[in-house]
Amino acid sequence: MGNKKGSWLTAALLAPTTLWFLIMLVFPLIVVVIYSFGERAPVGGYVASLTLEQYANLPSRLKAFTNTMTFAPLGALMCLIIAYPLAYYLAVKVSQRWKLLLLVLVILPFWTSMLIRTYAWIFILGGRGIPTLLEIIGIEGVRLINTPFAVVVGIVYGYLPLMVFPIYVSLDKLDKRLLEAASDLGSTPFRSFVQITLPLSMPGVATGCMLVFILLMGEFLIPAFLGGGKVFFIGNALVDLFLQSRNWPFGSAVAVMLVIIMLVTVSLYMRFTMGGKSGRDTSIM
Amino acid sequence: MVMRVYSFVVYLFLYVPIGIIVLFSFNSGRHASEFVGLSSKWYGKALSNPFMMDALTSSLIIAFSAATLSSIMGTTAALALQRMRGPVRVIFDGLIYISIMIPGIVIGIATLVALVTVFDILNPVLAAIWPDDNRPPKLSLGYISVIAAHTLFTMSLVIVLVRARITGMDRTLIEASQDLYATPWQTFCQITLPQISPAILAGFLLSFTFSFDDFIISFFVAGANTTLPIYIFSSIRRGITPEVNAIGTMVLVVSLTLLIIAQVLLRSRENKSSRDN
Amino acid sequence: MSKDYEDDLPITASKFMDELRRYHKGSVSRRHFLGVTGLGTAMAVMSSAVPSLAPGRALAAGNLSNKMVLATWPNYHNPKTLENFTGATDVHIQANVFGSNEEMIAKMQAGGGGVNVIENTNYTFQDYVKLGLLTPLDLSRIPNYDPSTQNPKFAEASTVNGKVYGVCKNWGTTGLVINSSKVKNVPKSHKDFFDVTMGEGSGHTILHDYQLTTIGAALCALGYSFNSVNAGELAKAEKLLIDSKPHLFAITSDYQPGLRSGDAWMSICWSGDGKQLNTDLPEMKYVIASDGGELWSDFYSIPADTPSLDTSYAFINYMMDPKNQVLDAEAHGYPTSDSRVAALQPASVQSDPILHPAKELFDGLEFGAAVTLTDPIRAEVMARFKSA
Numbered sequence: 001m002g003n004k005k006g007s008w009l010t011a012a013l014l015a016p017t018t019l020w021f022l023i024m025l026v027f028p029l030i031v032v033v034i035y036s037f038g039e040r041a042p043v044g045g046y047v048a049s050l051t052l053e054q055y056a057n058l059p060s061r062l063k064a065f066t067n068t069m070t071f072a073p074l075g076a077l078m079c080l081i082i083a084y085p086l087a088y089y090l091a092v093k094v095s096q097r098w099k100l101l102l103l104v105l106v107i108l109p110f111w112t113s114m115l116i117r118t119y120a121w122i123f124i125l126g127g128r129g130i131p132t133l134l135e136i137i138g139i140e141g142v143r144l145i146n147t148p149f150a151v152v153v154g155i156v157y158g159y160l161p162l163m164v165f166p167i168y169v170s171l172d173k174l175d176k177r178l179l180e181a182a183s184d185l186g187s188t189p190f191r192s193f194v195q196i197t198l199p200l201s202m203p204g205v206a207t208g209c210m211l212v213f214i215l216l217m218g219e220f221l222i223p224a225f226l227g228g229g230k231v232f233f234i235g236n237a238l239v240d241l242f243l244q245s246r247n248w249p250f251g252s253a254v255a256v257m258l259v260i261i262m263l264v265t266v267s268l269y270m271r272f273t274m275g276g277k278s279g280r281d282t283s284i285m
Numbered sequence: 286m287v288m289r290v291y292s293f294v295v296y297l298f299l300y301v302p303i304g305i306i307v308l309f310s311f312n313s314g315r316h317a318s319e320f321v322g323l324s325s326k327w328y329g330k331a332l333s334n335p336f337m338m339d340a341l342t343s344s345l346i347i348a349f350s351a352a353t354l355s356s357i358m359g360t361t362a363a364l365a366l367q368r369m370r371g372p373v374r375v376i377f378d379g380l381i382y383i384s385i386m387i388p389g390i391v392i393g394i395a396t397l398v399a400l401v402t403v404f405d406i407l408n409p410v411l412a413a414i415w416p417d418d419n420r421p422p423k424l425s426l427g428y429i430s431v432i433a434a435h436t437l438f439t440m441s442l443v444i445v446l447v448r449a450r451i452t453g454m455d456r457t458l459i460e461a462s463q464d465l466y467a468t469p470w471q472t473f474c475q476i477t478l479p480q481i482s483p484a485i486l487a488g489f490l491l492s493f494t495f496s497f498d499d500f501i502i503s504f505f506v507a508g509a510n511t512t513l514p515i516y517i518f519s520s521i522r523r524g525i526t527p528e529v530n531a532i533g534t535m536v537l538v539v540s541l542t543l544l545i546i547a548q549v550l551l552r553s554r555e556n557k558s559s560r561d562n
Numbered sequence: 563m564s565k566d567y568e569d570d571l572p573i574t575a576s577k578f579m580d581e582l583r584r585y586h587k588g589s590v591s592r593r594h595f596l597g598v599t600g601l602g603t604a605m606a607v608m609s610s611a612v613p614s615l616a617p618g619r620a621l622a623a624g625n626l627s628n629k630m631v632l633a634t635w636p637n638y639h640n641p642k643t644l645e646n647f648t649g650a651t652d653v654h655i656q657a658n659v660f661g662s663n664e665e666m667i668a669k670m671q672a673g674g675g676g677v678n679v680i681e682n683t684n685y686t687f688q689d690y691v692k693l694g695l696l697t698p699l700d701l702s703r704i705p706n707y708d709p710s711t712q713n714p715k716f717a718e719a720s721t722v723n724g725k726v727y728g729v730c731k732n733w734g735t736t737g738l739v740i741n742s743s744k745v746k747n748v749p750k751s752h753k754d755f756f757d758v759t760m761g762e763g764s765g766h767t768i769l770h771d772y773q774l775t776t777i778g779a780a781l782c783a784l785g786y787s788f789n790s791v792n793a794g795e796l797a798k799a800e801k802l803l804i805d806s807k808p809h810l811f812a813i814t815s816d817y818q819p820g821l822r823s824g825d826a827w828m829s830i831c832w833s834g835d836g837k838q839l840n841t842d843l844p845e846m847k848y849v850i851a852s853d854g855g856e857l858w859s860d861f862y863s864i865p866a867d868t869p870s871l872d873t874s875y876a877f878i879n880y881m882m883d884p885k886n887q888v889l890d891a892e893a894h895g896y897p898t899s900d901s902r903v904a905a906l907q908p909a910s911v912q913s914d915p916i917l918h919p920a921k922e923l924f925d926g927l928e929f930g931a932a933v934t935l936t937d938p939i940r941a942e943v944m945a946r947f948k949s950a
Contacts, residue, residue: 045671128824232950
């Protein structure tokens with residue numbers, strides 16, 4: 001591994017990725033940080049300056065931050081609760097013949113547009129959807145659309161496949177002979193699950209939760225469509241700042257803050273979920 | 286049994302909204318909220334609409350490019366990183382970690398702000414040094430910026446997936462192969478690649494799906510180009526007509542067909558390889 | 563900022579008309595010339611004999627692209643008008659719907675996105691021109707536009723520094739729409755409107771995703787000017803808006819679907835939407851608030867970076883044809899500033915109380931002021947209200 005040829009090969013393999021990271025990640029983030037210390041031009045946009053004004057104004061978006069920080073973990077948790085049994089069923093119980101088909105069926109909704117699928121829920125949860133059905137059985141005055149509930153439904157619907165897949169992948173690697181051996185040794189199915197299956201699936205669970213959480217932290221569409229402008233995420237605040245009030249410096253400050261919050265929460269999260277095996281090369285990161 | 290019923294309910298949850306989309310694509314009325322009668326006219330409308338077709342083409346080009354680039358770069362990077370330790374490895378882990386963690390909306394904003402700033406500097410320079418002063422090229426947002434921004438995220442996704450697979454890989458085979466004096470390239474082709482190819486394939490598919498469906502990054506960095514999600518977003522704001530449902534249904538049917546073809550191909554290959562063994 | 567604005571105030575109506583007439587002279591004399599020499603007749607005969615010269619080509623000179631993008635508002639065109647244009651010219655139209663003028667100008671500022679024609683509102687022209695985002699119009703390329711039949715009250719806002727940047731699409735008022743079968747005491751003012759929102763109608767009100775009308779409504783309810791940029795008054799308006807937020811159904815400028823499905827009972831409303839709703843659902847009442855509101859006119863303008871100037875002009879010229887304006891108005895409802903259009907419409911349209919409100923209500927309305935478009939306090943109040 002220490003030989004010269006090997007390290008040249010390694011460098012060549014890494015070069016395109018390195019370039020990509022520098023141009024598309026490091027440089028843009030530096031620009032955003034610079035902008036966040038600037039001022040809004042009179043007609044909108046950016047004027048160079050060095051001020052902390054934008055950061056001082058951050059508390060005016062507190063509700064958007066707390067909303068996001070509530071709905072992102074909640075949404076990830078709901079996805080996990082609903083996805084895990086399905087992933088387990090697909091990986092362990094389903095015969096090889098049906099596996100692929102059922103797996104494809106999970107991801108297939110992903111191949112219609114997220115927008116259209118979310119739009120379908122406006123219709124289902126709207127006044128002429130479920131509330132009308134409920135009225136038929138005598139429950140009146142139920143309002144679902146433009147509520148936190150509608151947003152959670154939209155989140156679970158939108159991100160479920162992202163949770164099912166990583167869990168499935170990690171469970172699928174599980175050697176089923178282990179389970180057989182455990183059962184031969186007199187372990188109950190529940191004990192086998194807790195002692196063998198669950199730990200083995202943790203990387204998948206961690207990946208899935210991370211993916212959903214991260215995507216939710218920047219979510220814009222679901223609250224915009226199903227929250228009716230009432231359930232407001234940071235993503236909505238950012239779109240507003242860049243595409244409506246044209247306040248680029250403040251928008252940059254909000255974006256920087258969002259990234260900081262994510263770095264902190266995700267690092268903490270990883271320490272908690274993977275602290276026990278930090279010495280190992282964990283498969284998530 | 287309970288598991289089966291549960292899974293059935295989840296599939297129902299996943300497919301009822303899609304059923305509604307498909308049903309309403311055959312609505313002869315203009316408004317999406319009332320079903321008037323059966324008609325396939327919205328399919329004709331959608332297919333003859335140049336905006337829809339342009340948006341679809343853009344999305345396919347972008348998604349295919351982003352998925353291909355990220356599969357290649359992600360796999361090579363994962364293999365390279367596997368051979369490394371020390372500070373470079375730590376820096377890369379950090380970059381991968383950040384690019385996955387940063388929300389798409391921030392990538393969109395950062396790319397927009399950075400590229401607009403660079404273009405504002407470069408365009409006058411280009412105009413000044415361009416020999417033919419009639420038509421100096423003008424840098425602007427477009428396909429390339431969308432592909433580049435999508436690839437940032439999807440590439441890291443592929444690295445993570447492939448690396449997870451490498452970690453779970455059976456090392457004894459590699460060692461055996463090396464003991465038998467196979468060249469590294471032979472070892473890679475015959476041992477490593479077959480073992481990590483499911484992860485690469487999964488990475489490609491995830492990348493394609495992510496890119497094809499992405500709205501928010503494209504919304505910021507697509508410039509004058511319209512991708513399918515941007516087109517659908519403006520259609521929904523216009524007051525959705527069944528035309529959008531027809532588009533959604535067609536996308537679904539096409540991907541379904543592709544998946545069936547892929548499965549048939551895979552199965553025939555599997556059969557062949559099991560016979561060979 | 564406000565000083566600039568004073569300096570840039572539109573010129574007087576009569577001066578404007580003179581300007582326009584002078585501007586228009588070229589086109590009139592050409593038409594006159596064609597008529598006198600008989601060339602016009604000859605061309606008409608030729609074009610009917612040679613199919614390739616027929617309507618499509620005759621509609622507009624120049625090279626038309628096969629598609630164009632129109633930046634417009636919800637429920638603002640008759641689909642038939644747009645389809646007819648496509649039928650005649652083979653130019654497909656994509657209508658991009660916006661929620662506010664602020665959003666529209668932001669999109670133009672961020673690089674346009676290949677828009678051919680925008681339908682901006684009277685108070686936005688000062689800033690669009692200052693930012694160099696619009697093409698000054700060559701009215702000789704819009705022969706269907708006749709300045710002499712325009713009502714200057716609505717048409718003059720698009721003239722900045724003596725140049726014309728837009729032709730008037732139509733005008734309207736901003737009031738309230740109330741589902742009278744759900745709300746017993748139909749509000750007569752913005753004050754009533756907010757009271758009902760936070761009372762019997764809780765959970766069923768829509769406010770626009772638009773600083774001008776939403777902040778304007780709150781300002782009117784408090785007895786201030788619709789256009790106020792006074793920090794103290796705006797702070798009180800912000801408080802009213804934030805207090806009402808838990809009682810809202812939604813914040814959106816596309817409010818018809820919510821009202822039609824019965825989820826929403828009340829909304830801030832533009833008169834044409836009020837007319838559309840009232841026609842389909844008579845219980846939907848359009849109210850011009852007694853404590854003020856907005857009078858506005860929208861224009862067809864061409865962005866400076868339009869992908870095809872010829873297509874932009876062809877579309878505007880087509881839309882300026884009184885017949886097409888009548889057809890378009892059948893769907894959107896709004897009155898136009900063009901007297902030729904009024905002459906072609908049934909008398910009931912001219913006497914419609916929603917579209918042409920009584921004088922005493924009409925007089926209380928204000929045009930939106932240019933300062934509101936970029937006023938940082940109003941932008942921030944709106945953004946804070948939305949994220950509250």
